[in-house]
Amino acid sequence: MSNEKCAIVGVGQTHFKKRRDDVSIAGLLREAIDRALEDAELTIRDIDAVVIGKAPDAFEGIVMPEIFLADAVGATNKPLLRVHTAGSVGGSTCIVGAHHVITGIHDTVLAVSWEKQSEGNAQWGLAGGRSGGIGAGGAFAPWMRAYIQESGAPDYIGWMVAVKDRRNAAKNPYAHLKMPDITLEKVKESPMLWDPIRFQESCPSSDGACAVVLTNEAGARRSSKPAAWFHALSVKSELSTFPGRNPVKPQAGVECAHDVYRQAGITTPLSEIDMAELYVPFSWYEPMWLEGHDIAGPGEGWKLVDTGATDLGGSFPVNPSGGVLSTNAIGASGMVRFAEAALQVRGLAGEHQVDGCRTALAQAYGGAANYFAMGLLRSDPPA
Amino acid sequence: MTDTAKEDLVMEHLVTLTYHERLTDNLNRFADGLLEERIIGAKCPSCGRVFVPSKGYCSLCVVPTTEADEIEVPDTGIVTGFTIVTPVAYYGQTKTEPFVYASVRLDGADSTIGGQDVTGVPQSELRAGMRVKAKWKPREERSVDGMTNRGWSGVDGVVESFEVTGEPDAPLDEYKDHLF
Amino acid sequence: MPATDIAIVGYAQTPSLRDANPSEVQLLVPTVAAAIEMAGIGRREIGFTCAGSCDYLTGGPFAFVSNLEAAGAWPPISESHVEADGAWAMYEAWMRLQEGDIDTALAFGSGKSSPSNPSEVWAQQLDPYYLAPLAPDPISLAGIQARALLDSGKATERDFAQVVANSRHNAASNPNAQLKDAGASVDALLAEPYLRNPLRKHDCPPISDGAVAVVMARGDRARSLCERPAWIRGFDHRVEAHQPGVRDIRSSSSTALAARKAGYDGGPLDVVELSSTFSPQELILLESLGLAPDGPTKVNPSGGALAGNPIMAVGLVRIVEAAARIIDGSANRALAHATSGPLLQQNLVCLLEGE
Numbered sequence: 001m002s003n004e005k006c007a008i009v010g011v012g013q014t015h016f017k018k019r020r021d022d023v024s025i026a027g028l029l030r031e032a033i034d035r036a037l038e039d040a041e042l043t044i045r046d047i048d049a050v051v052i053g054k055a056p057d058a059f060e061g062i063v064m065p066e067i068f069l070a071d072a073v074g075a076t077n078k079p080l081l082r083v084h085t086a087g088s089v090g091g092s093t094c095i096v097g098a099h100h101v102i103t104g105i106h107d108t109v110l111a112v113s114w115e116k117q118s119e120g121n122a123q124w125g126l127a128g129g130r131s132g133g134i135g136a137g138g139a140f141a142p143w144m145r146a147y148i149q150e151s152g153a154p155d156y157i158g159w160m161v162a163v164k165d166r167r168n169a170a171k172n173p174y175a176h177l178k179m180p181d182i183t184l185e186k187v188k189e190s191p192m193l194w195d196p197i198r199f200q201e202s203c204p205s206s207d208g209a210c211a212v213v214l215t216n217e218a219g220a221r222r223s224s225k226p227a228a229w230f231h232a233l234s235v236k237s238e239l240s241t242f243p244g245r246n247p248v249k250p251q252a253g254v255e256c257a258h259d260v261y262r263q264a265g266i267t268t269p270l271s272e273i274d275m276a277e278l279y280v281p282f283s284w285y286e287p288m289w290l291e292g293h294d295i296a297g298p299g300e301g302w303k304l305v306d307t308g309a310t311d312l313g314g315s316f317p318v319n320p321s322g323g324v325l326s327t328n329a330i331g332a333s334g335m336v337r338f339a340e341a342a343l344q345v346r347g348l349a350g351e352h353q354v355d356g357c358r359t360a361l362a363q364a365y366g367g368a369a370n371y372f373a374m375g376l377l378r379s380d381p382p383a
Numbered sequence: 384m385t386d387t388a389k390e391d392l393v394m395e396h397l398v399t400l401t402y403h404e405r406l407t408d409n410l411n412r413f414a415d416g417l418l419e420e421r422i423i424g425a426k427c428p429s430c431g432r433v434f435v436p437s438k439g440y441c442s443l444c445v446v447p448t449t450e451a452d453e454i455e456v457p458d459t460g461i462v463t464g465f466t467i468v469t470p471v472a473y474y475g476q477t478k479t480e481p482f483v484y485a486s487v488r489l490d491g492a493d494s495t496i497g498g499q500d501v502t503g504v505p506q507s508e509l510r511a512g513m514r515v516k517a518k519w520k521p522r523e524e525r526s527v528d529g530m531t532n533r534g535w536s537g538v539d540g541v542v543e544s545f546e547v548t549g550e551p552d553a554p555l556d557e558y559k560d561h562l563f
Numbered sequence: 564m565p566a567t568d569i570a571i572v573g574y575a576q577t578p579s580l581r582d583a584n585p586s587e588v589q590l591l592v593p594t595v596a597a598a599i600e601m602a603g604i605g606r607r608e609i610g611f612t613c614a615g616s617c618d619y620l621t622g623g624p625f626a627f628v629s630n631l632e633a634a635g636a637w638p639p640i641s642e643s644h645v646e647a648d649g650a651w652a653m654y655e656a657w658m659r660l661q662e663g664d665i666d667t668a669l670a671f672g673s674g675k676s677s678p679s680n681p682s683e684v685w686a687q688q689l690d691p692y693y694l695a696p697l698a699p700d701p702i703s704l705a706g707i708q709a710r711a712l713l714d715s716g717k718a719t720e721r722d723f724a725q726v727v728a729n730s731r732h733n734a735a736s737n738p739n740a741q742l743k744d745a746g747a748s749v750d751a752l753l754a755e756p757y758l759r760n761p762l763r764k765h766d767c768p769p770i771s772d773g774a775v776a777v778v779m780a781r782g783d784r785a786r787s788l789c790e791r792p793a794w795i796r797g798f799d800h801r802v803e804a805h806q807p808g809v810r811d812i813r814s815s816s817s818t819a820l821a822a823r824k825a826g827y828d829g830g831p832l833d834v835v836e837l838s839s840t841f842s843p844q845e846l847i848l849l850e851s852l853g854l855a856p857d858g859p860t861k862v863n864p865s866g867g868a869l870a871g872n873p874i875m876a877v878g879l880v881r882i883v884e885a886a887a888r889i890i891d892g893s894a895n896r897a898l899a900h901a902t903s904g905p906l907l908q909q910n911l912v913c914l915l916e917g918e
Contacts, residue, residue, distance in 0.1 A: 056624030142464030
């Protein structure tokens, strides 16, 4: 018995907006699924199993919604598995889908993740249904403050990330926020949300879905388009709170990244990886994840931002799609990172394509930054 | 596929679900202590770390802790991290003004208590490392009715805020590994 | 083809309780520890962990995060979670074990149904446009299924009562069961009033709290850890269309399909453990598996879900009960079943064998 190779051969995203009142939840999922199947040149009949992921069900108010959506996602008479790992879920859903293929149990698997948070109230959901909720950013703000203090980073770094991601998003037809005229001043002057994070440094609340079609070598050869090959994938979790925990650079994030580098044979990520799609919902998480995954050394993450290295045309582009800062349907965002990394190594990212991209890193995190799902995709199959 | 000629149909489906879960024994004792102005934690019999409140187990050693492992800790401590939150309106929200959201490591405890208000200084002068003391609500106003097995702050309804004492800041190594 | 050399080598469950004192994670902590201890491995050796639970059952978004503390997730572990019964968590962990880079895995499931009203919670698992606003509770839906089964001539109310009597008898020798009665009689049961015609109260499951954990190992590792491992020879799950109106609720096509895909060839089984929570469902599931209710196969020797229904753990408990009988040598071939969604919409089958 040996493992199968696994590739992403189809990617589909919805147009992400604050409210997708034009579709039901089922319609939203089918939009992404239909695009992914079309990209893969397949039909729903070719799908052997469906893996579905989303954030807490309280965000829409439906208990285990995949149960009523079974027909809509084409899972009738097939295995249907629902993954739930908080904010990282889009990434872990893609990874669980990949395991279905790698084990050889299924040939072609549809992984889809989504959120239609306009139908519920995500702020209420994040607050556990109680007053005094701190949203998503409130929990992370103290850690961003600690990073800023410890690294000595200048205050404009967060604003730079916000501007870069929104300008990138203007080149992504599916992105939610399109702000081609955004400037550092506009970010600096936007209202404070969770000191020191301002409104324009924070992700939007989006409705949307993302779907990928995963298959083995035989399946990838069938497609007329290039595939994005998994060379590594990893999930790591740690306790969300305990004495001595470092929530700024969580150990689970370090180990997840090193597991990925080891599987892919990478020793210097900064030079051996062409670009990264990292889950950055608040501006300062870009330098924090660059350091958090040992792409940059301690205190060096913000300098990569400062020099423009993480710009679309830079030496290590981060989030050319516009990232979570431009689009955040919570359940989908982790999978969008993998989908966008796949588009990049397939050369199909259109206006936000990174030239010559052949190796891409995808990362999703969730909870109290205690859940990590990461993968490394390349244009060529593994040996 | 969207049909732009079709009328959008939206239905409102408001749902109330009621849960009555008994408070765990350890949280019951914690709640009783709070009403008496006592803060009770548990010391792990294996590693000696003190968790406030007790979880009924040490999450690092994954061993149970019992009433015999419970100890009282002082109501003074250190702000280990904080933010100022601008409130967002949503169903059930009562906050209207920016509020402090701080983690506090009580003296004698290894875990932190989250989501606390810190008073005694303007919000703009708050620092991690500041020493604080609990400002208890008057006895007749104290209530532990809001406590659940799921909440992780736990002193709400009894402690009004943690007040800055004015003592010199704690050294960095007393709070830098206790951010959350 | 999936590997057939992965086995259950350790397990533990809490008794099924009407109203447990400990919180859900407090139920899990000793249960996971006991499963690991039975397996005889160190906690740090576990290659992958998967948990199953339902936030809405526990009563809050992100509720599943607390359960991570039972997994001992420090230092960091390779871990995931499904919003489903622990049986599906075990499926994911079994799948991960196929890849050969790890040789042990942990899966667990947990849930407390006591704090909430099942009629409120599970009505929200239905189609939000057509069904949920009508708030059909699980018992009423099961009543419709029972009526359809009676009308088809496939079963009688006496058959329902026999299922219950069998459950009560079997549960009497199960220390973990909640509802037991060694002296239960079909006639006495039939004399009880209807709760939701044609269902009587005893045709329905109790409200239960509980947790369960399994440890799996591969090949020689499994043999070194357990004298008689319960080998997983087949494992599959399938889902049907959601709307009960478009399915034949008098039979369980997805159970038959999952069993076939798991490699069940219709051969003799010593034990079958089914997650039927309503007595008519046991008959429906047996028929879909081609088994007679009073045949040579022992049906729900644990008492089944009618004897204790800790939702989110109950399916994995069935697998554990079947595995226990293989491990103790009293059975050689067993089939365990888990279900999810209204009226057996989704079904999982696990085939276990002694060597």
